[in-house]
Amino acid sequence: MTKRVVDEDIIRFLFADSIRNELLKEHGVLLGGKNLTHQLGFPTSSAFRKAKSRGVLPVQVFELENKRGSFALTDDLAIWLSDQRVQQFTLIEEGNKENKS
Template identity: 45%
Template structure:
């Protein structure tokens, strides 16, 4: 985990309990903030996803590591805090 912190560990634990080591399908799309499968597939095709996604042999759809999702969410959260409160960080 790149950012550390208690909240990050809690988020990782929660997502690991809910999804296990991989997130796929509608859960992956939702975690990345895509409203539809069409926009998600377009982003995959264009290589514009914020995390690495991959296919699994014998399974349909795209998957990502849960830890990658947590790290991305942490980076986004920290960056948004820096923009919201530039003088406080």
């Protein structure tokens, strides 16, 4: 394992932990409805439902008995958001290396 991979794993963990703590404070262990739609970056509930029907949501969602709508675990969302951020760091870093060459 290279140092870069270890660094990315550490960054990913730190981001996920920070995001998880903020989401837990604000929403608890579950997100649903408008909060879930917003956190996943969908502009409308309709866009969320369309992505769900196509099977392209970035996190696993599920229904709860006697509740309307879809729900996701805060931990799953935090991990996904962290992965997105680390990927952006990697792309920026690679772009900077190409510009220096």
